[in-house]
Amino acid sequence: MGHVSTTSTTPSLPVPTHAARLREALLAADFTADGLLDLLGAQAYAALARSETVPALRATRGDSPLETLVRLFLLQQPVEQARAAAALPLEEALADGWLVREGETVSATVDVRPYGGPDGEDWFIVSDLGCAVGGAGGIGKKDEGVVLGVGGASTTLAGITVRAPVATALDLGTGSGIQALHAAQHATLVTATDLNPRALDFTRLTLALSGARGAELLRGSLFEPVDGDTYDLIVSNPPFVISPGTGLTYRDGGMSGDDLCRTLVQQAGDRLNDGGYAQFLANWQHVEGEDWQDRLRSWVPRGCDAWIVQREVQDVTQYTELWLRDSGEHRGDPEEYRRAYERWLDEFEAGKTRSIGFGWITLRKNAAVASGAIEPSIVLEEWPHPVEQPLGDTVRAHFERQDYLRTHDDAALLADRFVLAPEVVQEQVGLPGAEDPEHVLLRQNRGMRRATRVDHVAAGFAGVCDGSLSAGRILDAIGQLTGEDPVLLRDRTPQAIRLLVEEGFLLPVTGEETG
Numbered sequence: 423m424g425h426v427s428t429t430s431t432t433p434s435l436p437v438p439t440h441a442a443r444l445r446e447a448l449l450a451a452d453f454t455a456d457g458l459l460d461l462l463g464a465q466a467y468a469a470l471a472r473s474e475t476v477p478a479l480r481a482t483r484g485d486s487p488l489e490t491l492v493r494l495f496l497l498q499q500p501v502e503q504a505r506a507a508a509a510l511p512l513e514e515a516l517a518d519g520w521l522v523r524e525g526e527t528v529s530a531t532v533d534v535r536p537y538g539g540p541d542g543e544d545w546f547i548v549s550d551l552g553c554a555v556g557g558a559g560g561i562g563k564k565d566e567g568v569v570l571g572v573g574g575a576s577t578t579l580a581g582i583t584v585r586a587p588v589a590t591a592l593d594l595g596t597g598s599g600i601q602a603l604h605a606a607q608h609a610t611l612v613t614a615t616d617l618n619p620r621a622l623d624f625t626r627l628t629l630a631l632s633g634a635r636g637a638e639l640l641r642g643s644l645f646e647p648v649d650g651d652t653y654d655l656i657v658s659n660p661p662f663v664i665s666p667g668t669g670l671t672y673r674d675g676g677m678s679g680d681d682l683c684r685t686l687v688q689q690a691g692d693r694l695n696d697g698g699y700a701q702f703l704a705n706w707q708h709v710e711g712e713d714w715q716d717r718l719r720s721w722v723p724r725g726c727d728a729w730i731v732q733r734e735v736q737d738v739t740q741y742t743e744l745w746l747r748d749s750g751e752h753r754g755d756p757e758e759y760r761r762a763y764e765r766w767l768d769e770f771e772a773g774k775t776r777s778i779g780f781g782w783i784t785l786r787k788n789a790a791v792a793s794g795a796i797e798p799s800i801v802l803e804e805w806p807h808p809v810e811q812p813l814g815d816t817v818r819a820h821f822e823r824q825d826y827l828r829t830h831d832d833a834a835l836l837a838d839r840f841v842l843a844p845e846v847v848q849e850q851v852g853l854p855g856a857e858d859p860e861h862v863l864l865r866q867n868r869g870m871r872r873a874t875r876v877d878h879v880a881a882g883f884a885g886v887c888d889g890s891l892s893a894g895r896i897l898d899a900i901g902q903l904t905g906e907d908p909v910l911l912r913d914r915t916p917q918a919i920r921l922l923v924e925e926g927f928l929l930p931v932t933g934e935e936t937g
Contacts, residue, residue: 423575423597423661423673435623436531438630440514445631447510448534448546451487453495455538461488470496495534498551500527532624534631535571537600539607540585540812545632547572548624549598569598569624575703576600579659581811582782584699584818588654592693593637594644594686599625601657602637609655612637615647645689652693656700660686663745664705664778666769673748679773680706684721687783691723694787700726701817702783708735710774715802722785725792727799729820732781733806741778742766786821799824809870816869816926823923826930832916836894839931840887840919845869846927848881864927872925879904879911880918889931893919 452460459467466477475497482489482497487509493499494506506512506521506528515521521528533553537545549571580601591609593602595616602614602625614625614637622639629636640647662683663673677685683704690700708714714732722728736744742763746752751759770776791798801824830838845868850859862881865873876884882900883893891899897915901908922928 423570423595423659434519435620436519436627438627439518440511441627441630442633443511443514444520445546445633448491449544451491451509453488453491453536454544455536457488458492458536461492494521494528494530498530500524500529502526503528532627533571537572540604545603546628547598547600548627548631567618567620569618569621571598572600576659578811579657579701579703580604582784582813582817583657583701584655585814586818590653591655591657592648592653594656594658595660596625597621597659599628601659603628603632603634605655605657606634606637613640613648613651613653614638615640615642617641617643644686645693648693652695654695654698656690656693656698658686658702660702660704662703662705664707665745666765673745679775680704687721687785688723690785691726691787694726694785696787696789698787700785704781704783706779707773707775708777708779710776714779718802719800722798722800725787726785727788727791727821727824728801729784729817730781730802732779732804734780735777737777738767738770738775784817796828799828805870807871810868813869819926823926827920827924835916835919836897836912837892839889839892840923840928841889841931842884842887843927843929846884848885864922866926869926874921874925874927876918879915880922883915883919884922884928887928
């Protein structure tokens, strides 16, 4: 998460003067995501991701450059100077401040985590000591101004982001710069903001050590630093935790309830260029007597389409325990922990909050919606099931299908041609030995991995959709084969076709009908 509402002072950071030299040394030693897996083995690698360091320490008892770098930057172990000098340009690393001398040894001042880019790039995410996922620190008491490394939330956001080439991109609440690093691969100009100046420095380090283009770095809260500028892409993994305090800036937004996420979403509409996307991770309250979908629908700004996916819901006790463990309060004084727990529950009770939802929010600016020419497409759904990342193309295709469906009535659907999406398979469900299945499922093997139940007509229709015949002509043929009235088929089937298109099972074919 990034910081958008408070700040603090913590120790100084390296300067990236010799970042290119350090990067060369890291790559030469195979200090990469693949190199780590090869060195540590699957078990130690997985243990390190759980912040269990003993297996990794055992696997790095040799003196190779890779073992040295793992001990320095991931395990936070002091290393003899001669050993460090064999692994990296020691004097440059000391001069820049990546390392510090401690007698005859050197120690790292920051976590450096190898991170594989979407196209096989070797990147490095720089964060505070003990705050890289898979580093040595693990979950524990954190200072309020710390900057975290890459984690599950940041990789989720990176995976769902639409990756079309754009002129301008904004990473709001950049943290250690993960989203800015991704955006730099397909945006001409990247702007990264954060209220914590250390986060901006970490973003500069991450970009430099990863060999990426620099970004415009601006300090401030929410959209204040960008002074009315608009963007083709906005991404944010904000401090979305709904908590009774503002002690940890990387997670606590400093506003009541889910107001920070609501404000961020509502203000994003005015910051998007036409056709631009804004994509966020967010938490939201489930309030007694209120439908969560109505709450989120009210957040969508004018002139935007929206797709909001609720991935998980936790009751207030689960949620409280999760974030008290995150801050390490469960390891301290039991009485202090009990009082903290009470404060969280008091806050939820005062707001009539029964549970907390977590998910993805994607907005797309649409000039036709802004002008009132068409109604906005606002889709809210609960989808706790496994998905296959990356989903950026899936997100973009969702909005393209919504555009299609809004401009095609039933008659237009029947005149058009469709193809079955390549990842779709059919499953028949029924008792063993039964002559006919109880029902038929169409299932996607990629993307959202949806499954939908269809009747025999819809299953037969989908199975022959290869783009050669219009939907109407296919239904006429099905009517002749089954003896059903083709007029009735044409009357009742468009609703099923519309659903299959909306969920991505069928893809419209453009151009004149053939065949």
